[in-house]
Amino acid sequence: MRKKGQLIMLFGAIVCICAAALLSDEPTAKPASAGVVSAAFERPVLILDAGHGGADGGCVAADGTPEKGINLSIVQTMRDTAAIMGYDVICTRESDVSIHDEGVTGLSKQKKSDMDNRLAIINGYDNAVALSIHQNQFTDPQYSGAQMFYSKKSEAAHALAEAIKGRVVSTLQHENERETKPVGDELFLLDNAKCPMVMAECGFLSNEGEAQRLESPVYQKHMALTLLFGVNDYIYNE
């Protein structure tokens, strides 16, 4: 109940901020999501990437649920909430599709085209922060918990990963001891993104209990808000 209470408080804070903005006599007042925003501050565009889609379902829970739908659900809540908070939000996909170029045939070529197009979207903005949402899987079903991955080339991405991890531990998974993990060219988007980018593996579909939570629409919203507040911490506290 404590976790739930904290999330309700977080959500309540968003509603209060938005209500304050709406009730303000000052029509040009900008909603301040957190902290003091200086005149020179330009809030980055928030780019959200729901992993997989279309023929590529990603990893699959024991009950047959693929990660692609869970990823999209979390991204949709993040998108809508971030928009309320005043972010400009870009999503690489907003439905169950692969975004490969038209006319490309064969799953591996479609996957390559899909990833190239996702990267083009992510690198299409000078001032951005990007988050790619995925679910994890391992042969041993005992493992659970969210984990953040970032490019070893980017200090900013490392800071973003730590901020998100901090929120995961304080808000959703108090017992989570997973370290943020630097990666190289094995993760194409992270390795080639020009902006700070993190891949959030929200949990393990190979763990029955965690898979059940991840398949729950309410838990998906808890996860979405937790990740979003981590992004917010990074943007306003760095």
Ligand SMILES: [Zn+2]
């Ligand atoms: Zn995935």
